[in-house]
Amino acid sequence: MTDKDILLRVGARIRELRKEKGFTQEALGEKGGFHFSYIGQIERGEKNVALLNLAKIAEALEVDISQLFIQAHREDSEETQADIQEINYMLNQQNPQKVAMAKNVVKEIFNYK
Incomplete structure (x- = not known):
């Protein structure tokens, strides 16, 4: 698995959880303390997001950080x-x-x- 594959998978999972919660990128960004464009970049696999920022995103989504790495098959x-x-x-x-x-x-x- 390449670095890009990892970024795309985590980004897709964040998008999936965000949509399940009914959040827009703007709402998630606001709740987590990020600009909405940063959320979009993460979801598209364009940013190598820091672990501490992943923890903040998980908290904003009200899920355990491990849920960001679990693919819903x-x-x-x-x-x-x-x-x-x-x-x-x-x-x-x-x-x-x-x-x-x-x-x-x-x-x-x-x-x-």
Whole structure:
């Protein structure tokens, strides 16, 4: 994967999350403290955005920064995506022991070994 591929993928994911939240580039820029043209450059893969700026964008989008690097390959409904984000949020609030317990429960539910 080339550097440009990485920039394009992250930019596309930011655009996807921004649209899911119903934000314009201007609204996201304002919420994150950036000019809207900078958001557009990131979304088009034209800027090698700094990690701290990615954290600010994730915060403005109200998602964990890891969500900026996850490609949505599934054709889930908005409700399913919201459920997944809620589960992720809940897990991020727990201590490591509870996260491990939840992982084991999910493995059992899906018969995943």
